[in-house]
Amino acid sequence: MAKAFDASKFRKSITKSVPGMSMGFRDPDTWISTGNYCLNKLISNDFHKGIPLGKVTVLAGESGAGKSYIAAGNIVKHAQEQGIFVVLIDSENALDESWLHALNVSTDDDKLLKLNVAMIDDVAKIISDFMKDYRAEYGDKDDAERPKVLFVLDSLGMMMTPTDVDQFNKGDMKGDMGRKPKALAALVRNCVNMFGDFNIGMIATNHTYASQDMFDPDDKISGGQGFIYASSIVIAMRKLKLKTDANGVKTSQVHGIRAACKVVKTRYSKPFESVQVEIPYETGMSPYSGLIEFFEAKGLLVKQGNRLRYVTKSGDEIIEFRKNWTDEKLDIVINDWNNEDLDSDEHGLESLEVDSNGEIIDENSEVNEV
Secondary structure (H helix, E strand, O other): OOOOOOHHHHHHHHHHHOOOOOOOOOOOOOEEOOOOHHHHHHHHOOOOOOEEOOOEEEEEEOOOOOHHHHHHHHHHHHHHHOOOEEEEEEOOOOOOHHHHHHOOOOOOOOOEEEEOOOEHHHHHHHHHHHHHHHHHHHOOOOHHHOOOEEEEEEOOOOOEOHHHHHHHHHOOOOOOOOHHHHHHHHHHHHHHHHHOOOOEEEEEEEEEEOOOOOOOOOOEEOOOOHHHHHOOEEEEEEEEEEOEOOOOOEOOOOOEEEEEEEEEEOOOOOOOEEEEEEEEOOOOOOOOOOHHHHHHHOOOOEEEOOEEEEEOOOOOEEEEEHHHOOHHHHHHHHHHHOOOOOOOOOOOOOOOOEOOOOOEOOOOOOOOOO
């Protein structure tokens, strides 16, 4: 029998020879809600989690798709509720204090630092200097003693390189599309490596543009593929018009936007799942938005006539018209299936007979047509 390898000496020697290196696993233990239960589930496989600290998350979409609303609004608000300090880097000069206050985001100095920076190199220098100071002060302390920090970068697409500035000053607007993708990828790669061992995370927004490839019509994310490879979570967003009022009645007026969110990349759940989240202008996004359609797609809510039927894990039956599926009733489904794999066949519906249209056959149940 071969002699067992003694890894203790190897651990000591390698930690001395490679400064700044850590060993072992570092699974996320701090999660920040996106403000929407369904989107949280698609990202983290948990309705109450969302995005993790220690990783880099990217929200990409066209203008007005709700990227800043989710990143600089919902996520920052929920981060502050957990005592996480936020460094908000605004490269678009678009985030007003009054807008943040309307989304219940605190701009107090002890909760948020807003930096107006447009150069990729400057952002890299700021983060690098911050991490040096953070390591020097908290590197030897336990996780419980380290402050939690979230960087919010809005947006990657508007950031510039020194070449962009030089060309602007000379009146020669050729752009710097060669260096910019490499610089963005290098920025994200370095952040991933620096943040991994600490209670620090980043969420960045980016722009998309229409594809010119007839065989691949999906919108493309600007800045190349390098930073996508380095990111842990990538969410692609599209803007759709919301033409229903607060009561769900269709109108000819636009009452907000419907953000079509596709989780292109995630390490914590199955990728390429989608949800449409409603963001009304008057009330903002509901955390329950998109859940009914999501539960229908997963076979948890099943059509029975013009109503939706759900059988709880305890065997109770709930049958309601779509508009009567209130937040309280949706909470029942959330609590039943929070940590479950919703792509399995074990949804508690095997004993129900279903017709060719996917509707439950139940001769004992009366259905009121409206």
